[in-house]
Amino acid sequence: MSKIKMSFSLILAIFLVGILSTAAFAKDPYGLKPVQSGLGFSVPFTGNSADAADIAGRSFDLVLQNGATVVKTYTATLDGSKKGTVTIPASDITPGTVYTLNLYHSDDTAHATLLSKSTAVATDGHNDPMLNTNNPTSKVNADGQTITIDKDGNGLVNANQTGYNNTRKNRSGQKVHGFYQNNTNSCASCHQTHTAANGESLLFKDGVYSTCSACHDGTTGAYNSFAPVSKDTASSVSGTFNVQAAGHNGSLHEADGSLKVAAAPGGNSDSNSKQFGQEFDCASCHAAHGAGSASENNLNIDPLGWGSVAYGTSSNDAKNGKLFNNIQIADRSALPTSMSTPYILVKFTATATDASNFWYSRAGVKQDDLVIQTYRWTNTKYVPDYSLWLRELGYPYKANTVLKDAANKDLTMDPNLTIVWRDGFAFGPSVANIASANVSIGIDVETTTNIATLFDNTAAGYIPDSGTEMSKYCASCHVDYLSITRTDNTGVYSQAHRHATAQDSLTCVRCHYAHGSEAQIMKDANDNSYFDLTAPGKVFDTAVAGNDAKAISYFVDPNPSSALKRYTGMSVCFACHGKGEQFIGNPNSNAKDKTTGEFLKGGNPGSTRTDISK
Structure with a gap:
């Protein structure tokens, strides 16, 4: 997949900022994507033109595995349009188990060359164990009405059969989050014109959370926010909402509307506030209609409506x-x-160095061009900022960026002015005529398929300022956690010291997941996961009775909640600070760990780690 902006384009649809969210993955040339059908799967795929000249008749093996165990192998032959489908019946599947699907050529009898790989988990119709996150079955809305959270997916039956008998999930491949052309039925996937279950949004379910969960619960082939953690999904950028297993000490964002945004640590605890008094649900982070320059994560470019x-x-x-x-x-x-x-606009004439920087070069800025750019205040000075400029052309016309001349004329359509909305600057001769401006600042998180670029400015594919945008995204609710060192009173922790998260090398997602975390997804100080240490031959090899419980006990966070953490306990502290002599010089650090038998390793989280204590 090419570079995308998760603005984070729940990353869920974050889903991510994801982000993100969820994870951004390289495009699979075979398009292997299992879709749940009942409690089984339909697995379509497309042949690759590099396979052979007679590709239309070539056979493929799809191997269904549970961990290292092969459950069954299915064979399919491509049709004349070079497409194939494998049907996995419910009798071969155990609901709730994460399976791996591996695609090979049938003539590769040893299955030596893997063509494509995917994961699949079947869940029952309403995913009750996963959706039942200690929430009440009803809640009171802002009008004092008691609303039942519709977990079962019944919705209302109507002429379009939206939400009924899974028909909404099979509408000729339409795009739900965007691409609203007249040959799709996208709107009816979520809305009912006359028989909606929820308010002025006309949602077919009782609330945003239930509407989103109807598809993102693993029953449609869409991103499954409730999938159990597996070896293949443990590094997902978004984390997991499935933290129900007893003793796993999980935590998650309660995105079902039962909490106000005011519950966010580091925010404003006044639930009567217009912004912080909003219900926290999926749409607090994700834009259901699509957002930013692209994207499956659909991160809202204006979370909480701050613009x-x-x-x-x-x-x-x-x-x-x-x-x-x-x-x-x-x-x-x-x-x-x-x-x-906090933000100002700055004019300048581009130098050769300016013209070669990442954003200006891709926008076509040349040396000697006039530029006007957003700058943000740090603790001591103003620095360039590449947050997007919001342009709201439809109702209610509240968040809009307008550049004006001395006569108050709007210059946004001036042919001698090129506005790069997504990166917060404009260039061209008419910059000289800009005398005043109203600027509405949004958030646009841009990354590559390497999610480490959002918290490591040395990672391959790093895009400058993208990690900072990710932290700004989280700080839409957790306002005091965005800091070089915070100097303005904005939330409840304004006078406290904290990590300086407004920089690409240290962002919120370096330490936290967006959706949720638990024992099977967290790592220890040496970057080991549960799945690393339970593999054959490892210290918690699950072939030995009782080792699974020991592994969970090792990874369970010692605090009452894991706080959506990537690392158990305070292991993340050592993972970043482990090169210091205060660790290496301590004789207690120069011995093997009593549980894993490993020496402490130095380096940054996610990078290649090396022994420092032996």
């Missing part, structure tokens, strides 16, 4: 507002030395 809140000093909400009316415009040669507002 329509004018920045001011009268309340915490105003201080977090991202709409800057009549924003200060400065020259780069004379930047302000103290903060007036």
